[in-house]
Amino acid sequence: MSKPSKKLMLRALDGETLARPPFWFMRQAGRYLEEYRKVRKTAPNFLSFCHSPDLATEVTLQPLRRYGFDAAILFSDILVIPDALGQKVEFREGEGPVLEPVRSSDDLGRLSMDGLIDRMAPIFETVRRLSRDIPETTALIGFAGSPWTVATYMVEGGGSKDYQATRTWAYADPEAFGRLIDLLVDATSAYLVEQVRNGAEIIQLFDTWAGVLPEAEFRRWVIDPNARIVANLRSACPGVPVIGFPRGAGLLYEDFVRETGVDGVSLDATVPTQWASDVLQPLCTVQGNLDNILLLAGGPAMEHAVTRILDVLGRGPFIFNLGHGILPPTPPENVARVVEMIMERG
Amino acid sequence: MSKPSKKLMLRALDGETLARPPFWFMRQAGRYLEEYRKVRKTAPNFLSFCHSPDLATEVTLQPLRRYGFDAAILFSDILVIPDALGQKVEFREGEGPVLEPVRSSDDLGRLSMDGLIDRMAPIFETVRRLSRDIPETTALIGFAGSPWTVATYMVEGGGSKDYQATRTWAYADPEAFGRLIDLLVDATSAYLVEQVRNGAEIIQLFDTWAGVLPEAEFRRWVIDPNARIVANLRSACPGVPVIGFPRGAGLLYEDFVRETGVDGVSLDATVPTQWASDVLQPLCTVQGNLDNILLLAGGPAMEHAVTRILDVLGRGPFIFNLGHGILPPTPPENVARVVEMIMERG
Numbered sequence: 001m002s003k004p005s006k007k008l009m010l011r012a013l014d015g016e017t018l019a020r021p022p023f024w025f026m027r028q029a030g031r032y033l034e035e036y037r038k039v040r041k042t043a044p045n046f047l048s049f050c051h052s053p054d055l056a057t058e059v060t061l062q063p064l065r066r067y068g069f070d071a072a073i074l075f076s077d078i079l080v081i082p083d084a085l086g087q088k089v090e091f092r093e094g095e096g097p098v099l100e101p102v103r104s105s106d107d108l109g110r111l112s113m114d115g116l117i118d119r120m121a122p123i124f125e126t127v128r129r130l131s132r133d134i135p136e137t138t139a140l141i142g143f144a145g146s147p148w149t150v151a152t153y154m155v156e157g158g159g160s161k162d163y164q165a166t167r168t169w170a171y172a173d174p175e176a177f178g179r180l181i182d183l184l185v186d187a188t189s190a191y192l193v194e195q196v197r198n199g200a201e202i203i204q205l206f207d208t209w210a211g212v213l214p215e216a217e218f219r220r221w222v223i224d225p226n227a228r229i230v231a232n233l234r235s236a237c238p239g240v241p242v243i244g245f246p247r248g249a250g251l252l253y254e255d256f257v258r259e260t261g262v263d264g265v266s267l268d269a270t271v272p273t274q275w276a277s278d279v280l281q282p283l284c285t286v287q288g289n290l291d292n293i294l295l296l297a298g299g300p301a302m303e304h305a306v307t308r309i310l311d312v313l314g315r316g317p318f319i320f321n322l323g324h325g326i327l328p329p330t331p332p333e334n335v336a337r338v339v340e341m342i343m344e345r346g
Numbered sequence: 347m348s349k350p351s352k353k354l355m356l357r358a359l360d361g362e363t364l365a366r367p368p369f370w371f372m373r374q375a376g377r378y379l380e381e382y383r384k385v386r387k388t389a390p391n392f393l394s395f396c397h398s399p400d401l402a403t404e405v406t407l408q409p410l411r412r413y414g415f416d417a418a419i420l421f422s423d424i425l426v427i428p429d430a431l432g433q434k435v436e437f438r439e440g441e442g443p444v445l446e447p448v449r450s451s452d453d454l455g456r457l458s459m460d461g462l463i464d465r466m467a468p469i470f471e472t473v474r475r476l477s478r479d480i481p482e483t484t485a486l487i488g489f490a491g492s493p494w495t496v497a498t499y500m501v502e503g504g505g506s507k508d509y510q511a512t513r514t515w516a517y518a519d520p521e522a523f524g525r526l527i528d529l530l531v532d533a534t535s536a537y538l539v540e541q542v543r544n545g546a547e548i549i550q551l552f553d554t555w556a557g558v559l560p561e562a563e564f565r566r567w568v569i570d571p572n573a574r575i576v577a578n579l580r581s582a583c584p585g586v587p588v589i590g591f592p593r594g595a596g597l598l599y600e601d602f603v604r605e606t607g608v609d610g611v612s613l614d615a616t617v618p619t620q621w622a623s624d625v626l627q628p629l630c631t632v633q634g635n636l637d638n639i640l641l642l643a644g645g646p647a648m649e650h651a652v653t654r655i656l657d658v659l660g661r662g663p664f665i666f667n668l669g670h671g672i673l674p675p676t677p678p679e680n681v682a683r684v685v686e687m688i689m690e691r692g
Contacts, residue, residue, distance in 0.1 A: 163639075164639060168642060171640055171643035171647040171648070172645060214669070215616070248557075248596075251621055252618065270557065270559065270564075270597075271597065272561040272597055273561065291513075293517065296514060297514045301520070
């Protein structure tokens with residue numbers, strides 16, 4: 001028996017196949033929980049919420065108390081990096097993030113890593129507190145947005161439907177756009193290394209908008225930057241596993257895994273279960289991939305899908321999760337039912 | 347030599363490999379053309395524009411005059427079907443389509459195929475005129491939205507980000523949602539058969555939002571309804587080729603092609619070129635897949651991508667196209683440059 005006291009998340013990421021797989025849910029701390037909504041109201045805005053160690057620690061812990069997830073994920077946002085680089089970032093109620101767009105070399109010149117770690121000090125304080133306060137069998141996940149995904153917000157000035165400004169810039173002037181990506185690789189690496197130094201045991205990289213790029217651009221703006229961050233983490237924090245999430249990568253998931261060297265890959269709900277088992281699981285630990293709309297709908301359709309995922313992916317190194325974050329209208333009892341089904345495994 | 351007078355589009359869809367492949371562009375009639383914007387202004391709203399044989403015929407012909415595309419595609423919209431089924435459909439300027447949502451068996455009861463063909467008479471008149479007016483080497487493509495994609499608009503009441511209402515309904519009550527899909531299969535088949543009777547030589551089925559569904563739902567709501575429409579067309583209009591477009595299907599493109607029996611498959615820009623050549627082209631004619639953002643950006647990046655697509659996919663049965671519709675800010679000279687590069691092939 002290999003060290004039975006090691007946390008399940010770390011065992012799974014180490015390549016072990018477990019009868020009862022570890023589980024956590026993307027956006028497990030969130031608006032579907034009334035205790036979250038209550039705390040959220042006390043912060044004047046979303047960024048100050050992320051930067052408050054008291055509030056961020058509390059909401060990170062809330063879902064653990066309810067459901068006993070095997071991992072806690074730092075409560076934060078992927079846009080704390082542009083903010084810390086000096087870009088103006090605002091979260092407007094009901095409207096999402098609004099940023100002063102970065103679209104030229106001149107705009108790039110106004111960003112700097114100088115104040116990065118200082119500006120993020122409260123986040124590292126949250127990581128330290130979590131590291132102390134979570135149950136001893138729970139693993140602490142630190143995270144960041146991957147450069148491509150963060151760049152889309154920085155260039156578009158917010159969310160977008162087709163990332164036209166970002167993609168046009170990347171095509172028309174790959175050299176200048178590449179400098180933005182390089183800056184993000186450096187900033188993200190420094191940010192994540194600091195999370196690990198403060199207690200994060202696993203890192204997840206969220207490349208939420210990876211799926212919109214054609215192959216050549218996927219290689220250049222998704223695989224390459226993620227690979228560089230993984231290499232930086234390997235060198236600064238040996239032994240800390242990294243999970244990549246190139247959401248929507250479809251046919252390119254395999255190359256992503258092979259070429260970035262991640263320890264685990266998080267799968268969106270469109271990835272066929274048997275394919276993931278055949279092609280990806282021999283390469284690394286897989287994480288996923290229940291449709292978040294099924295979690296919202298509940299009932300037999302949800303239970304059928306959970307059973308299939310557990311049956312097929314449970315035969316190899318595996319972490320149960322969703323394909324995307326929990327949606328705000330999700331009934332908490334559906335989450336409880338899925339947790340119950342997982343716990344029945346062992 | 348096989349009948350050299352047959353239209354290039356039909357030869358390619360018949361499985362022939364052509365030195366100079368046929369080409370047309372999705373949304374080739376559209377706002378990027380000033381002559382289109384001029385005509386568009388004369389119609390009081392978008393639905394009446396689609397229902398005007400004079401205007402719809404004119405804008406369908408405009409891009410042929412400029413670029414000599416090998417296919418004309420009927421100018422219309424995928425939402426003419428819900429309208430003809432009796433659902434209230436409005437197009438509001440700058441806001442997109444707004445529909446009175448269909449979300450229950452009661453709502454379904456208010457839809458009917460009774461007036462369908464009558465309501466669509468002006469569209470068939472447009473098809474007849476186009477069939478008469480297009481150049482004799484140009485093929486006329488008729489089209490419709492596929493049931494899943496049309497259903498998302500009908501249920502959400504317009505465009506959507508994650509199709510939450512549609513997917514929740516499909517999961518929670520697949521029997522009732524299945525009746526909506528069945529109705530759409532019947533209506534779409536009748537509509538397309540009538541397009542063929544009036545002169546359409548090729549049919550394309552647009553399943554624009556196919557890519558959001560997990561595998562089991564993709565089989566049920568994408569593959570199955572498209573397969574039934576293909577079968578209905580085969581039986582009513584033997585010999586008329588059908589192109590399927592399950593946009594974003596990723597790993598499931600192959601099953602879509604194998605199980606629907608389409609003659610051609612249109613590929614979005616994320617499908618890797620070499621994979622399409624290796625896996626899909628032995629099964630059917632492939633169409634695609636230049637990134638529409640590259641067409642917008644132009645320059646060396648665009649030319650490099652066009653060359654690669656022509657080199658790799660040109661070795662088998664192939665129709666050059668985009669991965670998605672032409673974007674309104676696209677410079678017409680970029681379209682001209684791509685056409686020139688294709689014409690240089692033979």
